[in-house]
Amino acid sequence: MAMASQMITANRLLDGAVVYFTAGKSWSPNFTDGAVWPDKESADAALIESKESVKARIVVEPYLFDVAVTEAGPKPTSARERIRADHKPTFEPDQGSWTGQISG
Amino acid sequence: MALLQHGALQPNNWRFVGDDAAIPAEGPVTVSLKRWQAESEVLRGRNAPIGVRLKNDEPALALGEDVHRLSLIEVEFPKFTDGRAFSQARILRDKLGYEGELRAVGTILRDQYLFMTRCGIDSVELPEGKAIDGYLAALKEFSAWYQPASDGRPTVMELRHPANANARRGAAPIVTASVAAHSA
Amino acid sequence: MYRYDEFDATIVRERVEQFRGQVTRRLAGELTEDQFRPLRLKNGLYLQLHAYMLRIAVPYGVLNSKQMRKLAHIARRYDRGFGHFTTRQNIQFNWPQLGDVPDILQHLAEVEMHAIQTSGNCIRNVTADQFAGVAADEIEDPRIWAEIVRQWSTFHPEFSYLPRKFKIAVTGAPDDRAAVRVHDIGLRIVQNEAGETGFEVWVGGGLGRTPIIGVAIRKFLPKEHLLSYLEAILRTYNLLGRRDNIYKARIKILVQATGGEKFGQMVEEEWEKIKDGPLHLPQAEIDRIHRYFAPPAYEALPDVDPAFETAKLENPDFARWARVNLVKHKVPGYAIVNASLKPEGGAPGDASADQMDLLADLADKFSLGEVRVTHHQNIVFPNVRKRDLFALWQRLKSARLATSNLGFISDIIACPGLDYCNLANARSIPVAQRLSRHFSDPRKLDEIGDLRLNISGCINACGHHHVGHIGILGVDKQGQEFYQVTVGGSSKDDASLGKIVGAAFSEDDIVPAIDTIINTYLANRTDRSERFLDYVRRAGVDPFKEALYGPAPARRTAAE
Structure with missing residues (x-):
């Protein structure tokens, strides 16, 4: 059974992009840069710290989400956070009328 | 709290007196609708202006002809997403023909101020020292209006069809006390 | 279609500047997200999963080719090359940046478009039958009334902070293509015994968490009283609708709790007091708006076009498309064409910028410069000569816009x-x-x-x-x-x-x-x-x- 841990995510104010709170107290669009908090106490403390970036107008509404820590690294447990971490819809770009360029 | 009125921040010499508190001998006060209805004789006997603070869920029509005995009516915006007082204001102005000061109290955002004035509100309560430039600028954000409201500004439709407008303006009937009682 | 006069243009232009100021204040820290959210929502700007999303109003689904080209331009320049047509006949862009939104609105204003009230607890974009003005079964064109309602509801000072969002739909045909019974207010144009047209007024329908079929509170409303009647309904709702629970705040809950008949009486009582006031619609205004929707100069054509008939015989795919995706036009020799945005394996309602440009070109070439967005998330060419259908089909087919599935299981x-x-x-x-x-x-x-x-x-x-x-x-x-x-x-x-x-x-x-x-x-x-x-x-x-x-x-x- 994977350990129940948490990470912090938000959307960037300027472009709305999904970002993750890092160990260095900054924000990165890369899921793998995000810090993992192993227990509720450290997660809650980090969330309070992350909210400084709301006042600084860098991000909007940071929140905690559950991840399962596996050998390959943390994985979001919800479909919602898996999709956010990919920065794009799940369906294939070559289908339908989807012609968008995906950038990180 | 201060008042934004006539384009400037003014001192507020009115105070709201709760239902359980004694009415001071002097000075203008507002009371609840309930207290007004119970004690209007006494309140009118005071030698000072009297007003009513309407709660959000109270029917403005319940004031009926009494509006003409009041110097101030306050309507509440407990949070800015609660827009009931816009309708209360319009009923006071358009249906009851209230011509005294109509004041918004509570959370008053500059982005709602223009709509408040359109609904007949002519003063708003703001924290002391609040910068009012934004509020004054907000009043100038629009120069044309689709709807007739309680501010007498000509609507787009009236400007498009001036002949018809003259025939209709002022045709809205004033409500009678019996209707007010029925609606309450 | 309706064209802005100086007043309409002024209001939209002033709105762009107002929103530009709101964005500036947000970025400067003068507004918190909690304060900004309702302001941006009233302009259709959401913060979604991956990015901001901007919903642009397409009033009652009508677009001219110039507007469609502008949407294509916005998709390319400010988004990722595509847009999503919605069930409220609007279009959404999924990746705009906050700082760009005022400029996008400026672009829209140039072609008489906006994002006003496409979200928030206010009166939303009014929808209508996508075949308005051209359907063979129509009693009267609902677009005139949708436009009148659009203007009345735009920045209504009293009804901009309602308990919850509010959706109005108008249909002018007995076959209800606007789903009026599942709207907060649904208006059906009907004819009374004297042969006059007016509105049957439905209230309190809706989907969402508590789906309810609305109730008809008035069988026949004379047309000049439309706005005062709407105002009476909205005032009743604004004062009495629940605000303590977001899931019980729609008018349908109030109508159910009050009872349809009682609610109707309350509205009638309010209406009696205001119906002869300044909201009374002058015939001159009805006529003015009516003129914008006057039928175009149709050619006198035989209803049976030999070239069309031959093309069907020679090309079974075309024949099938013609059978499935065409709707009967009121004028002989013309057809209403549905271009499907539901290709096999596609995202329903999505269109790329290239497809939008093509739709605009085809509208100019084949449909008197106009298209419609349907609440089924397809595109309609309302005025196509039957003799042009084969050429139109070929162009649509080349862009994956000619799937023959209108009304079938894959038209999702x-x-x-x-x-x-x-x-x-x-x-x-x-x-x-x-x-x-x-x-x-x-x-x-x-x-x-x-x-x-x-x-x-x-x-x-x-x-x-x-x-x-x-x-x-x-x-x-x-x-x-x-x-x-x-x-x-x-x-x-x-x-x-x-x-x-x-x-x-x-x-x-x-x-x-x-x-x-x-x-x-x-x-x-x-x-x-x-x-x-x-x-x-x-x-x-x-x-x-x-x-x-x-x-x-x-x-x-x-x-x-």
């Missing part, structure tokens, strides 16, 4: 779902894609016949699942996506809400489950004339339950 309504939306519980688009691939054989579509399949990714029901003949609702079970299925819904004159067939299906099981439902219908219908909806109404949910979950006793045992 789907919300953006969990691929984009912050509120969603499950994805909608991938399910729609898989279903459209599964049901792609034209013979199969013909065999199944008339079937409306709608998918919503959450209980807010943007995908109208309650009124799909088959409805699919995405639900979340411990972070996993599941899909609940309903059958028997309809948004037409015979409006009804679908009934749940049973336990939700996993992502892997949902397509086989729909296949089972279809096979159950095909095996048990009396004959082809019994449509899916007719069959559900006759046989109920049980045959589907049995086919999906096993015979009743087994189900009981399994549950124990």
